[in-house]
Amino acid sequence: MAFYKNLRPNCFATSHTRERCTKFASTFSTEIHKKTIMNKQFFIKQIKNNFPDLKFKKSDIVDHGWNKTVIVLDKTIVFTFPKNKEAQSKFRAELEILPKLSKTITLPIPDFQYIPADKSFAGYNFVPGEPLTFKDFKTLNSNQQNKIAKQVSDFLNELHNFSITRAKRAGVTVAWSEKDARSYYAGQAETVYKKLSSNDRKLLKNIFDTYCNGKIKKDFKKTVVHQDLTSDHILFAPKTKKVCGIIDFGDIQISDPAVDFSKLWEYSENFVDKVLSGYQSKDKNLKSRSYRWYIYQCIGNMYCGITMKRKDYWQKGYGLLKSTKK
Numbered sequence: 001m002a003f004y005k006n007l008r009p010n011c012f013a014t015s016h017t018r019e020r021c022t023k024f025a026s027t028f029s030t031e032i033h034k035k036t037i038m039n040k041q042f043f044i045k046q047i048k049n050n051f052p053d054l055k056f057k058k059s060d061i062v063d064h065g066w067n068k069t070v071i072v073l074d075k076t077i078v079f080t081f082p083k084n085k086e087a088q089s090k091f092r093a094e095l096e097i098l099p100k101l102s103k104t105i106t107l108p109i110p111d112f113q114y115i116p117a118d119k120s121f122a123g124y125n126f127v128p129g130e131p132l133t134f135k136d137f138k139t140l141n142s143n144q145q146n147k148i149a150k151q152v153s154d155f156l157n158e159l160h161n162f163s164i165t166r167a168k169r170a171g172v173t174v175a176w177s178e179k180d181a182r183s184y185y186a187g188q189a190e191t192v193y194k195k196l197s198s199n200d201r202k203l204l205k206n207i208f209d210t211y212c213n214g215k216i217k218k219d220f221k222k223t224v225v226h227q228d229l230t231s232d233h234i235l236f237a238p239k240t241k242k243v244c245g246i247i248d249f250g251d252i253q254i255s256d257p258a259v260d261f262s263k264l265w266e267y268s269e270n271f272v273d274k275v276l277s278g279y280q281s282k283d284k285n286l287k288s289r290s291y292r293w294y295i296y297q298c299i300g301n302m303y304c305g306i307t308m309k310r311k312d313y314w315q316k317g318y319g320l321l322k323s324t325k326k
Helices: 017-031 040-050 085-101 140-158 165-171 178-194 198-210 257-267 267-275 286-307 311-322
Strands: 059-062 068-073 077-082 112-114 122-125 224-225 234-237 243-244 251-254
Touching: 040 059, 040 068, 040 077, 077 085, 122 251, 140 224, 140 243, 140 257, 140 267, 165 224, 165 251, 178 286, 198 286, 257 267, 257 286, 267 286, 286 311
Parallel strands: none
Antiparallel strands: 059 068, 068 077, 077 122, 112 122, 224 251, 234 243
16 A cells, blocks of 8 residues: 555645745745846846856746746856845855765766856856656656666765765755744645635645644754755756756755655655665655655645745645645
8 A cells, every 4th residue: 555645746846944935925026026127138247247258149047946047048058146145145055065066976966167256146057958857757667767766866875975064164054943844834834724625725734734743753864955856956868768967956955854855756656665765774754754844845835826926836735735645
């Protein structure tokens, strides 16, 4: 019997800290999406001013993320611009930690080579590959899926075994505790309940009580975590049918390693099991905690969907209600 019912492919949630969602809810129209300032022309000007010898013909902007605006030049160079002070602080840590991680992580990861003096933004050569969507994943045969699971396991083993001391020296911070997370998301759930039908409200309360309440155990070792290992950030090579890179380390912190397994429920419980089978840990509660973190993040998506008036965030979180055991 399955430990959990497989989740729908579209109900992943973007990882975010306690401070971020609150900050974004209150500054949505003033700090992040000020069209008069935060626009494509503004970012292109910054790139040209700092790297006048860099030539390009085409530029594209990606501005739907939590903490960064992305400019892609000729589909060969990716520039990232933090959206606020919190994101800027994490970005500086990302710039410091990635060169160190590249020496221990086998898969390709971003290598920032275009860094201005003030480190307010930076660019790296495009990491080839396509996001490993559920649609692509389910077309793979069992052997191909197993190989991908092994690659993800190897990546997590390498990342989670990175020295915490070295990470802290690079500016990587310790994430909030699960006690704080539970309290925070329980509060967000109260707001979400008001937007649900009576049946869905009952279902969400049952989900939270079943998987998120109970005694919080601290019998695990914190590690360096990616913290946003969604399908968008796992790159896939269609020809070789293999993972060819991991990107976006902007949320990297020191936390419960279960956080990095939570987004993998996007593919299926079976995939989570395969990744866990290759993961070097004796932590018996890793799987159940990963599911709990997944629920927290989906609640967070629905909450921010309400406060930020983003239907896409709401829909991602809402999918959980229709795919979890009742």
